[in-house]
Amino acid sequence: MNLTEQREAWLERDGDQYVLHSDCSLGRAALNTLVLESPKVSRLHAIIHLENAGAFWLIDLGSSNGTFLNKRRIHEPVRLHDHDQIIIGGNVFVFRQPRKDSGEHAIGRPVLTLREDVENLPCWLLVADIKNFTRLSRRMASDKLAILVSSWLAMCKEIIEGHQGAINKYLGDGILAYWRDDDDAAENIVAVIAALKKAQTRPGPRFRFIVHYGLVAIGGVASMREESLMGSEVNLAFRLEKLAASLGEASGISDTAHGKLRELLPARLLGNYELKGFEGERAFFAA
Numbered sequence: 001m002n003l004t005e006q007r008e009a010w011l012e013r014d015g016d017q018y019v020l021h022s023d024c025s026l027g028r029a030a031l032n033t034l035v036l037e038s039p040k041v042s043r044l045h046a047i048i049h050l051e052n053a054g055a056f057w058l059i060d061l062g063s064s065n066g067t068f069l070n071k072r073r074i075h076e077p078v079r080l081h082d083h084d085q086i087i088i089g090g091n092v093f094v095f096r097q098p099r100k101d102s103g104e105h106a107i108g109r110p111v112l113t114l115r116e117d118v119e120n121l122p123c124w125l126l127v128a129d130i131k132n133f134t135r136l137s138r139r140m141a142s143d144k145l146a147i148l149v150s151s152w153l154a155m156c157k158e159i160i161e162g163h164q165g166a167i168n169k170y171l172g173d174g175i176l177a178y179w180r181d182d183d184d185a186a187e188n189i190v191a192v193i194a195a196l197k198k199a200q201t202r203p204g205p206r207f208r209f210i211v212h213y214g215l216v217a218i219g220g221v222a223s224m225r226e227e228s229l230m231g232s233e234v235n236l237a238f239r240l241e242k243l244a245a246s247l248g249e250a251s252g253i254s255d256t257a258h259g260k261l262r263e264l265l266p267a268r269l270l271g272n273y274e275l276k277g278f279e280g281e282r283a284f285f286a287a
Contacts (some may be wrong), residue, residue, distance in 0.1 A: 009056055009097035011048075011086070020056065024048040025146035026088055027061075030138060033146060040065045040089035044137060049077070049150040056080040056097065059153060062171035065089055076167055077157070118230070120221040122181040124189050124257070125216070125234065126165070127241040128156060128209035129174030129195070136205065149173070152205050159195045163188040168229050176237070178216070180228060190264045193251065194286050200250055210244050211287075212237040212254040232278075239275040243284060255283040 010022040011034075018024075024033040027045040036045070042063040049057045057077045060067035067074055068087040086093040130136070130152060136188075137145060153175070157167055160177045164184065169176040179185045189211060196209055213235030236254070244252040247270060258267050267285040274281050 008054065008099060009095070011093040012096060013091065013093045019216075020048060020050065022050050023150050029137070031140070031145060033098070036089060036091050037156040038089040038091065041072040041091070044145075044149075045088055045196075047146050047150050048080070050152070052059075056095070058086060059150060060170055062169065063088075073148070075169065075224040077153070077170075085200075098141070118217050120215055120217050120231075123214070123216040123218070123229070123233075124165075124181065124185055125212045125214070125237040126160070126177040126189075126192070127174065127212075127237050128177075128207055129171065129241065131206040131208060131245075133173035133205075148205055152207065155199060155204070156196075156237060159192055159199070163195075164190045165192065174241075176229070176234075181213075186260055186264060190261060193253075193265065197251060197287065206250075208241070208242045208244050208250050208252075210237065210254070211257045212240055213257040213260050214254075236275065236278060236282075239278070240282075240284065243273055243275065247284075249286050251287045253285040253287055254286070256286045 002009055006235065011018040011020065018034060025044060026032055026036055027043050027048050028033045028036060028038065028041045029043040032044065042061070042065070044061050045063045046061055046067045047059045049059055051057065055160040058067065058069055058074060058080055059077045060074050069078055070085050071087070078098070080095045082095070082097050084095040088094060130149070136148070140148065156175055156185065160167055165177050165179045165188065167175050167177045179188060193211060200207065212233065214236065215231065216233050217230040219228050219230070240252060251271065252270070253267055261267070265287065267287055270284045270286055272283050
């Protein structure tokens with residue numbers, strides 16, 4: 001792709017240059033803005049999202065092999081700076097945006113070491129995903145799909161972080177978020193549920209979400225948002241999201257979450273269900 005004198009930002013790779021005029025999706029499928037033909041690249045691997053202010057953000061979409069910025073795997077949207085190095089499935093790009101450069105290059109910045117200890121803490125978990133994403137990806141143009149996904153992710157991020165939560169993982173067409181169970185957590189969860197239900201009525205992709213409460217093993221660097229969530233309760237949250245999908249419900253609440261929110265949030269019992277990998281039946285509620 002040839003550059004013009006008006007170029008503001010671009011990617012460089014092996015002498016080639018790719019101008020970034022708007023959101024850019026990267027992946028193996030032909031629907032992407034930038035197609036990367038490698039078995040190590042996921043079908044829809046990552047998005048470079050352009051904010052109105054001219055800032056570019058790198059977002060991994062739950063790829064199997066990860067997206068790396070300056071040799072570190074990213075776990076949430078990261079602001080790009082001039083000369084940042086992006087690696088996707090062995091493809092190495094250099095991000096260029098001289099006019100927006102703060103004079104601070106990310107390459108060579110110190111790398112924090114992940115702590116090895118793991119804490120077991122009560123947490124609130126939220127899993128959300130876009131409905132019928134495979135069908136959307138097949139019928140939408142790549143630039144429109146990139147805008148759709150990145151706008152939805154930005155909306156979820158704003159709601160969750162605006163109520164003291166953190167997005168732990170981006171999962172392509174979904175997210176996993178969590179809250180440690182502090183004094184304000186229940187009120188924040190109720191507010192997030194209300195905000196997401198309101199967002200479900202607005203134009204944009206149709207999506208579902210579930211909320212669960214349980215004991216979670218946490219390890220990693222909290223300040224860098226690279227905490228790992230582990231344990232059966234995390235697996236249970238994803239089982240509940242699949243249950244909500246099978247029931248055609250736009251939102252759901254686990255029995256333990258309902259027990260904590262009973263006085264704050266009206267809920268409708270959907271029934272008792274067996275979940276693969278878990279003993280007995282679990283009550284499931286619609287918000």
